[in-house]
Amino acid sequence: MSRITAKICGLSTLDTLDAAIGGGASHVGFVFFPKSPRNVTPEQAGGLAARVPAHVARVGLFVDPDPGFVAHVLAVAKLDVIQLHGAEPPELLHRVRAHPGIELWKAIPVRTRADLDAGRLYRGTADRLLYDAKPPKGADLPGGNGLRFDWKLLNGHSHALPWALSGGLDTDNIAEAVGITGARLVDISSGVESAPGVKDVDKIAGFLQAVARL
Secondary structure, eight states: OOOOEEEEOSOOSHHHHHHHHHHTOSEEEEEEOTTSTTBOOHHHHHHHHTTSOTTSEEEEEESSOOHHHHHHHHHHSOOSEEEEOSOOOHHHHHHHTTSTTOEEEEEEEESSGGGGGGGGGGBTTBSEEEEEEOOOTTOSOSSOSOOOOOGGGGTTOOOSSOEEEESSOOTTTHHHHHHHHOOSEEEESGGGEEETTEEOHHHHHHHHHHHHTO
16 A cells, blocks of 8 residues: 655745655645735745755645736746635636646535535546535635544545545544545644644654654
């Protein structure tokens, strides 16, 4: 069985980026969403992305973005993956697809088994789905809220695309999450923070060590 890999999302400082890379993260994520406490400018992300070795993928998280803004970020910061985490329709993904050689991920907010069916809409436009907990009504953030959904909802589900698991993961529950879902790629943000938007190098190291033991 292939090893389980991990993405550390919402990075904004050199020490936490280095902790993610040094700990063995397969992906590092930068958030381009002003409402998020993890938001970075394209220029900040460009400086961070330049430090990332070739074997680690650089992910940019966007929420219902203007395609022109995505193009601007890509011109400033080298990214390998565009992650769309809002209510983007498949048509927007087709427009973002104009950037060749870059993977496209689409987050699917999950509360019930029926929510999983939305993934089928993105077959042919996205490369990967990211299952995350559906935020409460009126929430400012579509993700990074530290919420988890019922992982058993994924049991027996026929996935439309390769997928990753997110939402409320931490060092204490990652073994259970992977055991229930069979996820091979996991994505964490608030679970390795000491405060909203403040990543903790020790928590990053601990989480990646827990993933490596699986």
